[in-house]
Amino acid sequence: MKIIRNIPASRWGEAFPIGNGHIGGMFYGGIEKERIDLSENTFFSGNKSTEDNQPGAARAFEKMRRETEAGDYESALKTSEGFIGRRNNYGTNLPVGHLEIGFGHRAEDVSDYERELDLETGIVSVSYKSGEDHFARRAFATNVRRLMVYEVTGPKKEMELTLRFISEREGEYVRYHDGGVFFICDAHEKMHSDGSTGTLLLGKAAMVTDGYPEIGEDGITIRKASRLLLYILMNTDFDMEDMDREAKVREIQMQMNRWLISAESMDLDRLLKEHVDDFRPLMNRASLKIGSSSCEAAAQMAPLMFQMGRYLLLSSSRKDSRLPAHLQGVWNDNVACRIGWTCDMHLDINTQMNYWPAEVTGLPETEDSLFRYITDRLVPSGRQTARESYGRKGWVAEIVSNSWAFTAPYWASPISPCPTGGVWILTHMWEHYQFTQDRLFLRDVLYPAVKEAAEFFTSYVFEDGDTGMLTCGPSISPENSFLVGGKTYQMSNGCTYEILMIRELYKIYDQTCEILRRQNRLRKKVQEQLPKLLPYRIKEDGTIAEWSHDYPAADVQHRHTSHLLGLFPFDQITADDKELAEAAERTIQSRLSPEENWEDTGWARSMLMLYEARLHHPDEAYRHIQAMLEKLLEPNCFIIHPPTRGAGSFDNVYELDGNTGLTSCIAEMLLQSHSGVIHILPCLPKQWESGAVYGLRARGGITVDIEWDKEGCRAWFTPDRRCWCRTVLGGEERTIYLRDLKRIQVWNVLES
Numbered sequence: 001m002k003i004i005r006n007i008p009a010s011r012w013g014e015a016f017p018i019g020n021g022h023i024g025g026m027f028y029g030g031i032e033k034e035r036i037d038l039s040e041n042t043f044f045s046g047n048k049s050t051e052d053n054q055p056g057a058a059r060a061f062e063k064m065r066r067e068t069e070a071g072d073y074e075s076a077l078k079t080s081e082g083f084i085g086r087r088n089n090y091g092t093n094l095p096v097g098h099l100e101i102g103f104g105h106r107a108e109d110v111s112d113y114e115r116e117l118d119l120e121t122g123i124v125s126v127s128y129k130s131g132e133d134h135f136a137r138r139a140f141a142t143n144v145r146r147l148m149v150y151e152v153t154g155p156k157k158e159m160e161l162t163l164r165f166i167s168e169r170e171g172e173y174v175r176y177h178d179g180g181v182f183f184i185c186d187a188h189e190k191m192h193s194d195g196s197t198g199t200l201l202l203g204k205a206a207m208v209t210d211g212y213p214e215i216g217e218d219g220i221t222i223r224k225a226s227r228l229l230l231y232i233l234m235n236t237d238f239d240m241e242d243m244d245r246e247a248k249v250r251e252i253q254m255q256m257n258r259w260l261i262s263a264e265s266m267d268l269d270r271l272l273k274e275h276v277d278d279f280r281p282l283m284n285r286a287s288l289k290i291g292s293s294s295c296e297a298a299a300q301m302a303p304l305m306f307q308m309g310r311y312l313l314l315s316s317s318r319k320d321s322r323l324p325a326h327l328q329g330v331w332n333d334n335v336a337c338r339i340g341w342t343c344d345m346h347l348d349i350n351t352q353m354n355y356w357p358a359e360v361t362g363l364p365e366t367e368d369s370l371f372r373y374i375t376d377r378l379v380p381s382g383r384q385t386a387r388e389s390y391g392r393k394g395w396v397a398e399i400v401s402n403s404w405a406f407t408a409p410y411w412a413s414p415i416s417p418c419p420t421g422g423v424w425i426l427t428h429m430w431e432h433y434q435f436t437q438d439r440l441f442l443r444d445v446l447y448p449a450v451k452e453a454a455e456f457f458t459s460y461v462f463e464d465g466d467t468g469m470l471t472c473g474p475s476i477s478p479e480n481s482f483l484v485g486g487k488t489y490q491m492s493n494g495c496t497y498e499i500l501m502i503r504e505l506y507k508i509y510d511q512t513c514e515i516l517r518r519q520n521r522l523r524k525k526v527q528e529q530l531p532k533l534l535p536y537r538i539k540e541d542g543t544i545a546e547w548s549h550d551y552p553a554a555d556v557q558h559r560h561t562s563h564l565l566g567l568f569p570f571d572q573i574t575a576d577d578k579e580l581a582e583a584a585e586r587t588i589q590s591r592l593s594p595e596e597n598w599e600d601t602g603w604a605r606s607m608l609m610l611y612e613a614r615l616h617h618p619d620e621a622y623r624h625i626q627a628m629l630e631k632l633l634e635p636n637c638f639i640i641h642p643p644t645r646g647a648g649s650f651d652n653v654y655e656l657d658g659n660t661g662l663t664s665c666i667a668e669m670l671l672q673s674h675s676g677v678i679h680i681l682p683c684l685p686k687q688w689e690s691g692a693v694y695g696l697r698a699r700g701g702i703t704v705d706i707e708w709d710k711e712g713c714r715a716w717f718t719p720d721r722r723c724w725c726r727t728v729l730g731g732e733e734r735t736i737y738l739r740d741l742k743r744i745q746v747w748n749v750l751e752s
Contacts, residue, residue: 001119001307003637005029008115012037012333013634013654016117016124018148020141021318021369023234024330025148027139029115029126031107034137036150038096038203039332041316041323042238044403045187045198046091052408053384057083058391061417064491068474069465073489076474077413080491083389084416085398085408089193092342093403095332096185096234097167099205101152104160105130117636119304119311122279123272133158142275143318145263148232149271157210157226164219165205168334176220180207180230184249187236192342199403200245202252203234206260231263238322238403282314283307285362286695288666291709294687297629298622302666302688305629308637309663310361312656313354321369323403325354329656339649344402345373347421348478349560351401353603353657355428356569356664359435360671362695362703371429371445374422377405379449382422385409386456390419394456395449397422399478414490417475419460420501423453427569430508434699437721439515447512451522454509457502458525461533464494464548470532472498477546478562479646481554494548496563499534504570506530536566536573536580543587544580557591559599559646561607564588568610571674575616585615599646602632602639602658606665613668613683621669622685628662670706673698678727680706680715680747700725702738712750718743 008029009015015026015037026037054060060082067076113128126137139150152161165174165181173184187198207213211225222228233256237248263271288306292299316329327336327343327350336343345351351370358367382395385407390396396419397407409416429446432438457472464471473493481488506526513523537545546553546563564584566572573580588611592598609624632639639658643649669683670693678698690709698704701720706713713729719738726735729747736746 001304003117003119003304005115005635006113008113009636013638013640013652014636016115016636017312017315017331018122018124018139018141019315019330020143020146020148021316021321021330022143022146023141023148023232024315024332025139025141025232026331027124029124029137031105031110031113031128032103034101034103036099036101036139036232037331038098038232038234039093039330040096040201040234040236041093041321041326041330042236042403043096043185043187043199043201044091044093044238045189046089046193046402046404047197048241048404049086049088050384052085052088052406053388054082054084054086055388057389057409061390064474065462065493068491068493073484073492074487076491077489080413080416083409084413085389085411087411089197090342090406091187091198091402091404092189092192092337092344093326093328093332094187094189094198094337094343095334096201096203097165097172097183099181099230099232100162100164100166101228102162103135103152105135119307120280120283121276122311122315123276140272140275141315142263142271142278143320144274144278145271146233146259147263149263149268150230150232151268152228154226157224159211159222159225159228161211161222161225161228162219163205163207163222176215176217178213178215180205181220189337191338199236199238200248200252201234201236202249202256203232204256204260206231206233206264229268231260233259279314282363282365283310286310286693288693289691290688291690292687293689296626296687297633298626298685299687301629302625305637305659306663306666309357309659309661310363312659313357313366314363316656317355317366317369319365319368324351324370324373325656327656328654329354331654333654335649335651336653336655339653341647342402344400346400347397347425348399348418348562349603349607350655350657352424352428352569353606353661353664355660357660357667359431360667360697361663362697364432364436367428367432370425371432373405374425374429375445375449378407378422378425379452381405382407383452390456390460392456392459394452394454394459395422396420396453396456397425414481415476415479417473417491418478419456419475420498423457423501423505426450426453427504427508430512435697435701437701442512443516447516450505450509450512453505454522454526457505458522458529461502461529464534467534469534470529471534471548472502478560480546480558480560480562482547482549482551483554484551488554492547492549494534496536496544496546496548497565500563500566500570500572503530503533503572506533536583538579538583541586541590542583543590544583555646557593557598559601559604559644561587561591561604561611564607564611568607568614568668574675575614576675581615584611585617588612599644600627600631601641601644601647602628602655603641603661605632606658606661609665610661610668613665614672616683618669618683618685621665621683622687625662625665628658632658667696671696671698671704673700676726677733678702678704678725680704680727680729681708681713684708705743713747714745714749715747716743717746
């Protein structure tokens, strides 16, 4: 699967991405000059603080609870000033800078230009002719060797090249020498931090050439060359807080030198083969083909976009990544970091959606860095937030986090409190168990984290005075507001979003205890509280209530639909529950009436198509895919977040979640396994007339292959272990025992 273009990129949304889970590069493929935008996943401004929570916040929270319980939202808003967190030096991921390689070619002299990104191998290549001479470039980012490789070749020793490193930050150290370029960058900026805190980065582009380099103050000129090879390395002082700057520089240099020596010990063909042997098997675990007579993008581009989401996730997050993928994966467009929401780890949709394709499309290793981030960073930080901001045991994380594991309430009252961000990201660990059946992971990794989260929320919920059920709060429904007397408020008790998150947490903890045969007082408390949680409520207009009250939403077409998360990613609402399913569909349509006023973003559109997939509405899911590809697709196949009334920006913002959300939806339309049943083709649109998908994963540890055409459908299951499973195709259900650990045909249904 390849993306091919016949002109160079003129902007970031046209450039081709490569990454190895640590560093990223955006390649423009210019004729006169090549531009390579560099990024590194721990290059964050700001620093860690132990003072993110306000003193006295727990007392303020209890006062806010009493005020919201009495319906006094104005007083609660004022009290929240003593509750909200401290921003301190929160920071953001920043772009490192860019390399510029000059060729001296003129566009008018060039013919047969082509550049491509091979999603299967992670290789970017460029080729063209200048006169009768052929020139070629290729680049890849090897995870094995922790660096990027860039090669330029010409027909004979006549190329004249230049090499420069350019950064928008002033005062950074750049040194050019016979071996290439060396640079030192500080992640300093003044919008999200104080301008003097952030990680220290060292980088180099080590140069190998058969030409003759001339070193200048602002770059290197290479004459009479037929080849230029660059090894591009970057590393930071992340997690080196106890060392002084000089010691950090020495340590980082030694690490990079080890990586460089290991790469230089191999010839380029061996290095490339090693990279492909690492990357290709992971990408090839899942594949999709679709045959269609429709010329619509949702039909023709679905296989490409399915793999694009997987490619971007794999390039952003590997087993040894030091941090999980941030808002933009491992890349940085220099836009998100310069607007209010920052380039960080939002925990109210974005980080979750980044990883939704991981299990179902066969890339579970990409979540290892996320799980370490949860257990090693969020949980310890969240204990402090639970204690200082809520006066309770356990741990919580709120709506945003960063490289420093910020878990405190957001520093502005409109989007705090929101203590279930940690619960939501924690559900990924349960999903990992569901797909792998790894009991050691369940016992050693998930159980301690879910137990502490349950400890917090069993003391957090309280009895609702009107219904006698258990409610919660005050908290927000991300990131929406409601109107009382013409004034806008955000926090109230009993938000549907928070209740459904607590319900999911309790279910996970109870099931984990059941599997591990644990019986304790906490489990008994969870079992007592679970059926008493406020149920979903359907309003008079037939939609699902977002809050426990009936005050109108301030924005009835808000991009967030957090009260529908029980439909996806969870299974609290299913297509078989006709009343709630119908209410969910009405809620979706209410958000879209009229559609031109809806806040259309990559992740928000992904949510709508995922909801429709779970409701088994193929026409609607397909329509949302088509709308996304018409409105939000960049030439390099990135999905964007355009400026909206509730999430403003000075330009379009790339977010990884738009691509991974689309990949998740395509998988969900072809296979679902969330309710204990493996559904084959549950949401197949008529435009996908024939096709085949291989390597999808079902819960229970089963790999599923499906083929379909006008004659019928065939499906094969390959179990990881012997198991019983229920499976449905069309209206027919089967229960089978998968005895042999090999691929067996389960369905062969011909159309009548």
